[in-house]
Amino acid sequence: MKTTHLLLSFAVLMIATSCKEDSNSSKNPLLGEYTTPYQTPPFDKIALADYKPAFKAAIGIAKTEVNTIADNSEEPTFANTIEALDNSGAVLDKVSNIFFNLNEANTDSTMQSIAQEVSPILSDFSNDINLNEKLFARVKVVYDKRNDLGLNAEQLTLVEKSYRGFVKNGANLDTTAKSRFREVSRQLSELSLKFNNNVMAETNSFILHLTDKKDLAGLTEGATEAAAMTAKEKNLTGWVFTLQQPSFLAFMKYSDNRDLRKQLYMAYSTRGIRSKETDNREVIRKIVNLRLETANLLGFKSYADLLLQDRMAESADKVNTFLADLLVASKPVAINDVKEVEDYAHRNGFKGKIERWDWSYYSEKLRDEKYSLSDELLKPYFQLDRVRQGIFDLTTKLYGLTYKENKSIPVYAKDVTAYEVYNEAKQLVAIFYLDPFPREGKSQGAWMTSYRKQHKENGENVIPFIQVVTNFTKPTETKPALLTHYEVTTFLHEFGHALHGMLSDGTYNSLTGTSVYRDFVELPSQIMENWALEKEWLDMFAVHYKTGEKIPAALVQKIVESKNYLSGYSTVRQLSFGISDMSWHSITTPLTEDIMAFEQKSMAQTELFPVVPNTAFATAFGHIFAGGYAAGYYSYKWAEVLEADAFSQFEKNGIFDRATAESFRKNILSKGGSEHPMKLYVRFRGQEPTIDALLKKAGLDKK
Template sequence: MSSANPLLDAWKTPFEAPPFDKITPADYRPAFDAALEKHRAEVAAIASSTEEPSFQNVIEAMEDSGRALDRVSSTFFNLAGAHTNDELEAIERDMAPILSRHDSEIYLNDELFRRVDALYQRRDQLSLTPEQNRVLERYHTAFVRSGGGKPEAVKKRLAEISERLATLSTTFGQNILADERSWTLVLDSEADLDGLSEAQIAAAAKAAEDRGLAGKHVITLSRSSVEPFLQSSRRRDLREKAFMAWISRGEHSGANDNRPLVAEMVALRAERARLLGFETFAAYKLDDTMAKTPDAVRGLLKQVWAPAKTRAAKERADLQELAARQGDNIEIEAWDWRYYSEALRRERYDLDDAEIKPYLQLDRIIEAAFDTATRLFGVTFKERHDVPVYHPDVRAWEVTSADGKHVGLFLGDYFARPSKHSGAWMTSFRNQERLAGEIRPIILNVMNFSKPPEGKPALIGMDDARTLFHEFGHGLHGLLSDVTYPLVSGTHVSRDFVELPSQLYEHWLEEPEVLSRFAVHHETGEPMPEALLSRLLAARRFNQGFATVEYTASALVDLEFHLLPSADGLDPIRFERDVLEKIGMPRAIVMRHRTPHFSHVFSGGYSAGYYSYLWSEVLDADAFDAFKETGNIFDPTTATKLRDYIYSAGGRQDPHDAYRNFRGRDASPEALLKKRGLNAVDLATAEV
């Protein structure tokens, strides 16, 4: 597909990385059009073939098709998330329904489905490898769950629903970004800065400078900006103002109002489920996960909800008592929780975030993540400055194996900016596979840490450090992938299994063996004092009632939205409120992600699936125990099994089998409660 378009030409860059220095927004739409046309022709040739269906001329041909479209799409959508602008957002809105229509044309193609189904029905006679059998099964499942074989009228409506949902999802995400861009809390006076550390003040000054407000200080709606402010600011009025803005993103009348979008999406998802033979969208979505049923998800959430509420009630009473001792005649509200919780943590554990951050340099935590991977899996990281990147803040590392072979390219984009969507995520510009030769991955981690002033080190909090390890765990899942077929490469696994490699990786950060080496003072180079390290680790379970309640409430609201058999006349905010009232949501805690900005569910892939973080946490807590039981958190034998059955295996086997192969048994939920420090209570009292 040689042309004057850099997206379609051969990429003669190091590691064949995207040539960002040559790509302009004007290149994307022509590249999409050309790549779509090519993919349509490839699929048509597979569907219309007169040869007897075989794994090679159907499944492998499908896997080998659409490569130009994959390359254009991954490049475009990664920029649309991490460094967007008005031009890219317009293209994103245009392309969402077009790409959805294209997928529907493939998965609702009768001729193609017949060929896939013919192979599936005689799969036991095809002498397939286990991976090939898995790929065939996944293709057949994808066709059936998309409506393959349904009557024409049903397929037509399913395609319409998918197209509309794609548009709504794109708009939902762009509305959140627009709200985040448009709001800032300007701190005009010294009094406005009361309670903030020097590092926080410097970060607020940098945020102001980036927004053309040099000389002022600004708090943004990035979690790495607003949460530290809520923890530190002594100005209760400003805490309330920042908190209310934070939790009301997407909930304002006007162009960025996400409430009607939520109602329409829930209704469309319910209709799609009914057309495919399921009572609810949750039943449809969970049928293809480890959990399988809404009842299984509800059971897991119920198991932690009661002890979490009990713990949170005790935590709130402690905060109320602290406020009284300090002479603050207030009732603890949601915008107070983080402030008094941080004060109580200082009192109980002699910990101050301002004391901890100087030891948590971003560069050193990156090194810690890399070193952990080296000790577990033998891979090493060398920074490269010759790889084109899409923003000056992006860094690139070549990853090599213990024997010096190229494993992949890892990109890190760590700082918040107005052009970047909030949150943290892992994605890829290219996935590992062997079908088209030895294709090595290009993996990207995106975060939103506050950028320090020029010449100053980036200092992050412990939660930020966990986020970095979490996303790097996803990154390793992509980098270490060792499969033949693209469909099962890397993170292409069940939604409630995909968080296992990332959440498991977080455990190593909190081990003294890691922190004692990499938590060093940014000025003196001295390691974190042993006493401070001990206090930091002792406080790991502090405030876990709050953390578990805010997460579990979000998961329950997500589930209840998608258990609606229909959603005519749905008022999303009232529905959210009713669910929270029913489960007994503590008054001073707010969902971690309220409905109007719940991007995981309404612009991501976690609809009816936000529970999966907790489901995977059962696995990760149990999996880390496998290392603990050996007495060595880097035990080579256990690490080899972890790599072989989890990190490198992609989706080439059923996730239940993958975990059993690693652990030798199913996971035990008790490890989760132990990890969170939640005591068992009478679960019958849980109003779930």
């Protein structure tokens, strides 16, 4: 899941002072009631020129709504203060969700410029709300007597979250500190966008253009055909490989040309430092120092201490202990994994130590030797359309959901498809968008997001509009889109997030769907990954795209047998990201040292290869510098502990067991952030999880 910039609740409502006036805002397609099916976003009607006027109009409405709440002369109540705040800003949410989602999935230089202009203005109004003394006073009155109001669990959570939101955003600061808080938050909103734009620019600016067929040695037919198509799209002869994931990974796994692998690796690993204009090093320094200043203003020693208040982990010490314990368990295994791959490389004529640009190449060959299994062997059985249907059918078995494509629902790009989603009672529960393929205006990776969250208005349910965005391998002129098993797993992961949004059943926008603690949000996604290893599910859809032959049982068995291949290495690599994140956000004095030196020091304990000079990881680490995972990347591993324990219930009762699925839906998926996540988890599982389940699942308890 990716947290889209400034997806709005009442705490991120905004005011604009510099957007140009729209001479006829009533005709702006972003405003008013949409005439599209189910009032879905009218993508086909929106022009770039519509956004700034729409922001200004929507902000005016939001400002009036918030001022009405703050100026209310009646005694503050849950209804006229807390609930009213949660309901405010609906028009602004609508505009912002469309704009910032498209700025991630289908942007261009004009849209990026609008984002740079609008974001600090939006940040200003967010501060106008959070630092509004009259408004906070009303919220505090309700908060102080919350236990005497007869509120249900969801209402009580909303009161507490609202109050903490004000406090964490400076409501208790003095006048001077409030002024500085405003300035810092404005700068941070600008810097996060700049970081993301820089990464996208450096990803798109590099191509590896090959014209000699000898340079294609080792590459698969699918990879070369895709590269030829990319070259054709760019009006070039020969073959073009890019830093987009499908192209980059295929080249690193299969190219026999070590020099070209190194060239591509260096381009990928210097994103954010290659060009002076798009260098992210000073952007990072400013971000972490401003985040530290934010924490200090609010009375915390570090930014991690500030954020971890509202996490299951609760404190930086607990997170660091968790990561350290996993590292102790996995690093010896990881060292053996690297030695095993290096020994294989030496047996096959390689001299010296393998470097990072050798790892994917030799580990893939060893995997094929050990298990007679490779991506190219599996891909013919994982045609995208069939995988999608397989995932749809899985959710039918688990939750009774069915899907119907609706071509009348507008989409923003030709590859995007919209579906109506129905429950077992044939009631419409969501609209689902799928955007599968890479393009130049699209960020890297895969994520789930929403254009509208599920909530209730006047007791009536409002269905959510949920989207999954990926960068899967494109179809070519001779082949449909064929996925690697890793991409199948990624699809399942993001669809788990989508289920969290689509099966939400709450009242308040700020508590529904994925509005949960950061270290809980990955449970619904990561538990879905388990089905990628289940023969019963694979048998439902995996057939050879040419012959129609069902995926052989022996091949499925090899997938299962290889699931913990290099598990030590994979665990340490993931831990390195979490440890790096915690290092950046645990500083207690402003960072003055060289950014790359700090990175190397923070990741030293997880390094399994020699450091490559003049490369960096953090300068393209969008999750923590341009997304919502600051001091939270550990949550992927934290959630693995939860999902390993939770999936054991499906293993015990059957992977399609409706009773188990219903319990998971009722106690986890539908609840959003309405209660503390550990309460929800224990209600489903009957116990708190331990790290043992994860170690067993990864095979780290036996090695």
